[in-house]
Amino acid sequence: MSGVLVIGGTAEARALAAALHACDVPVVSSLAGRVSNPALPEGEVRIGGFGGVDGLVDHLRAAGYDAVVDATHPFAARMSAHAATACEVAGVPLLRLQRPGWGGHRDAERWHWVRDIDDARRSAESLGDRAFLTTGRQTLDAFRSWTDRYTLVRLVEEPSWPAPTSWEVLRSRGPYSLDSERELLRSRGIDVLVTKDSGGSMTEAKLQAAGELDIPVVVVRRPPVPEGVMAVDSVDDAVAWTVTLLRS
Incomplete structure (x- = not known):
């Protein structure tokens, strides 16, 4: 099992890395590197960009990940689009994890x-x-x-x-x-x-x-999730998707 790439930088990404680590799932968390002294997740961490879609495709193929979870900020539209395209090209399953928005707020x-x-x-x-x-x-x-x-x-x-x-x-x-x-x-x-x-x-x-x-x-308003990408709004759902995928 090659494990999971979590494209992160958010609290949800850190929580997901910790939860997958507790399930003995190998995790690599990728951070963009735009914030000094970022809070680091559990497990292996890589910092820096991929070099666009082509670079991400090369990385996915070289690492042989079983799955990718895009847990970037809800407004990281470019990174989400790159992840969707690269995962389609590389044939790697992709899940979008983003926290619920404020549309249900009382005001x-x-x-x-x-x-x-x-x-x-x-x-x-x-x-x-x-x-x-x-x-x-x-x-x-x-x-x-x-x-x-x-x-x-x-x-x-x-x-x-x-x-x-x-x-x-x-x-x-x-x-x-x-x-x-x-x-x-x-x-x-x-x-x-x-x-x-x-x-x-x-x-x-x-x-x-x-x-x-x-x-x-x-x-x-938030940008839409890339077309064709499955999305969940909780870490528990992301863990369930990942574990089910790996077991299958």
């Missing part, structure tokens, strides 16, 4: 759902003047024009370019409590929250705090 119908990050910027500009931006470092280019307004940006890593002087950049990693999120929104006078439908509980408190303070929320 979801009140939010301003948008298609992409550019729509999020335009929507936020029409709703407020002091934004709390939580869409991630790779989306910041879309907001470069916000040089004349206060913008609170929360990131795990520093921006890749100098932020405007009107911005406040907070470097931190969740989870965040409701009390701390409520105080953050109040103390900065935030009047619009901009986020992505990342899901999960680690950063969900900001949504409840915004609802309590009657602050409008702009949410970028």
Whole structure:
């Protein structure tokens, strides 16, 4: 048995690696390497890209994996597309594991759902003047024009370019409590929250705090799962799929 490649970097990927390890399934977890000092999963870890679809195909064939689980961030659309194409070419079974989104949140119908990050910027500009931006470092280019307004940006890593002087950049990693999120929104006078439908509980408190303070929320919808790829939203389901596949 050659084992499983988990394309990860998320809490779900780490939990899956630990669960498979406990089932004596050989696991290799692949991290992109964009975050310094990442939380490492159990088992073997490789860090760095594959070199596009062709590189991933070569890696899958050379390693001889029995299966691949794409457990990247819900918005890692390019990596998910590469995994789908490469696994089809290499003939390796693929599963998509992604946490449930926030569409079932009690305030979801009140939010301003948008298609992409550019729509999020335009929507936020029409709703407020002091934004709390939580869409991630790779989306910041879309907001470069916000040089004349206060913008609170929360990131795990520093921006890749100098932020405007009107911005406040907070470097931190969740989870965040409701009390701390409520105080953050109040103390900065935030009047619009901009986020992505990342899901999960680690950063969900900001949504409840915004609802309590009657602050409008702009949410970028998730990209779709690549066509033809089976998807599950729990680690238990991913473990069951993997173990069943290997036993067969």
